[in-house]
Amino acid sequence: MSEERDIVVVGGGICGLATALALHRKGIRSLVLEGSDTLRATGAAIIMQPNGWRALDQLGVASKLRKTANAIESGRFITIPDGKQEPIPLGGELRCLRRMDLINVLAEDLPSNAIRFGCRVVSVELDPTTSRPLLHLDDGGTIKAKMVIGCDGVRSVVASMVGLNKTGLYSIDVTRGFTRCEDGHGLEKEFVVMSKDGLQLGWLPVDDRLVYWFVTQKWTSPDSRVTLAKDPMLLKSSIVEAMNDFPTDAIQMVSDSDLSTVQWTELRYRPPWEILRRSFWKGAVVVAGDAMHSMAPFLAQGGAASLEDAVVLARCLAKKIKLATVGVHRGPRGRPLSFEKPAVEEAFEQFSKERRARVFWLTMETFFVGSILGSSSGIIKLLAVLFMAILFSDKTGHTRYDCGRL
Ligand SMILES: Cc1cc2nc3c(=O)[nH]c(=O)nc-3n(C[C@H](O)[C@H](O)[C@H](O)COP(=O)(O)OP(=O)(O)OC[C@H]3O[C@@H](n4cnc5c(N)ncnc54)[C@H](O)[C@@H]3O)c2cc1C
CATH class of the missing domain: 3.50.50.60 (FAD/NAD(P)-binding domain)
Structure with missing residues (x-):
């Protein structure tokens, strides 16, 4: 044919x-x-x-x-376990779309x-x-x-x-999913990221009932993660286990997520x-x-x-x-x-x-962000931090780009 x-x-x-x-x-x-x-x-x-x-x-x-x-109004980065907080600059209209x-x-x-x-x-x-x-x-x-x-x-x-x-393939992967609360989740219109060692949990509300969350982690062993990826239940419990120092409501949010939406992805670039x-x-x-x-x-x-x-x-x-x-x-x-x-x-x-x-x-x-999060070499991390500070001190500069009229 x-x-x-x-x-x-x-x-x-x-x-x-x-x-x-x-x-x-x-x-x-x-x-x-x-x-x-x-x-x-x-x-x-x-x-x-x-x-x-x-x-x-x-x-x-x-x-x-x-x-x-919903439009997200603010952002916060929280370090665990000390609870230190920093604002995440948003750069303007930000929404989390299904x-x-x-x-x-x-x-x-x-x-x-x-x-x-x-x-x-x-x-x-x-x-x-x-x-x-x-x-x-x-x-x-x-x-x-x-x-x-x-x-x-x-x-x-x-x-x-x-x-x-x-x-290429990063040594970091992402698991993401939705958690739905039929009576409303009651969260602020806020983008929150919590970080401890090599694990970061982020979440944003999509609307008043639905929350999108993601977890980025460094590989322990690529093979074991690929095996976990095939079983969303096991994947979710492995993440919940790794989040043991995180606040209870953050752990609960991941635990309550809809299994059919939980998905593992390797990161390529x-x-x-x-x-x-x-x-x-x-x-x-x-x-x-x-x-x-x-x-x-x-x-x-x-x-x-x-x-x-x-x-x-x-x-x-x-x-x-x-x-x-x-x-x-x-x-x-x-x-x-x-x-x-x-x-x-x-x-x-x-x-x-x-x-x-x-x-x-x-x-x-x-x-550079990937190198800071994923590299096991202290020198590479340091260089990446340095280049970021020199070249990308404006954290939301990339969101101001205008592709122009169609
Ligand atoms: C974990 C994760 C989180 C992300 N979060 C964000 C975010 O918050 N904001 C953001 O802007 N971006 C985000 N991205 C990036 C975004 O998802 C991608 O850049 C976007 O999906 C790229 O769209 P695409 O159409 O180029 O590719 P894809 O979405 O991969 O679509 C490719 C399509 O082509 C089809 N296809 C593939 N091969 C063939 C073939 N040989 N013949 C016919 N069809 C084929 C596939 O079935 C698929 O439908 C994220 C990416 C990842 C991995």
Whole structure:
């Protein structure tokens, strides 16, 4: 089975759906190929900060999402056992969204048939005769596309095709989940992080009943954690056991969580030096989201950066492929689309130029935080603290980024 398509987006996660929506808002049709059988969201909730809200505003979905989550008003970092407290600066609008709400809202405004489920891309290559991208699917089918946008996450097959290396692995992992209190949790609209030795527990209310919590821990033995990950009950009890010096209500919150939402994740990252040196595209194939810049969640920025990618990429493509007049092809709203090499390359170059500096600094800051939390070398920790103090003294600077108008 072989078919032909104009723009194919690989992956129907946050970035893939946001990219398809951004293109749709610009009058450009695309097809999203999603490996899962339905829309899915991994990992309970996502923290959205001001830069993410700016991108969501451009995508036209921010107001719907604001109705689903309370605004967080303050933040506190508490050290255990001494109880020392420090404020966590927030930088502006911060809400904790159910991931599924975000995914649903992004998908809702797409035309019907814009997403094809249960369709996993095995590999992508450039056709040796036409130089057009050729996608190989797991059912043996192929798609000849005029353009491919790889939003297939941290283990992206599209990223390897454009020449990016495999992502690195931190020695820290995260377990997260939801705790629901039907009578109301009574918590302040506050982001709280408690820390003791190598373990950090953070929580934020989503609304008046639902609380999102996460625990980051250093690996004791990677194998044992992978085994625990398969059994949420065991995973939860191992975390509760490790929290023995934490306040009783914090322990209770994790104990009371809904097991079906408890999930373990290893943390992968694309090193900042790779972001600086490598190309994000090859031929008519480009990457965005975690496929381009997977970063650990220490700044809670990976998802927001993926939304920014979507806005910037759609803007660049609309400017270049809609205005060209050679080799034209009618778009859904009757405007000409060109997939000629110069138009596509200029669009990808502009996209890379706008995104490279932004994601370099985000991955760099995340990398330093990861080194402070995860490294076993005192010297590396010290250097990371020093670089953080010099380069990132403004703790909320990254939330002020504006991806601009769609
Ligand atoms: C523990 C944790 C906490 C986080 N917290 C935050 C936070 O608070 N705030 C924030 O902004 N970010 C956060 N992030 C980062 C955020 O989750 C990611 O940056 C974001 O999900 C990236 O979206 P994506 O669409 O690029 O990738 P993904 O969400 O991974 O989506 C990729 C999609 O592609 C599909 N897919 C993969 N391979 C194929 C294939 N070959 N063929 C077809 N489909 C395929 C997958 O099924 C999936 O649906 C967190 C990350 C982690 C790990």
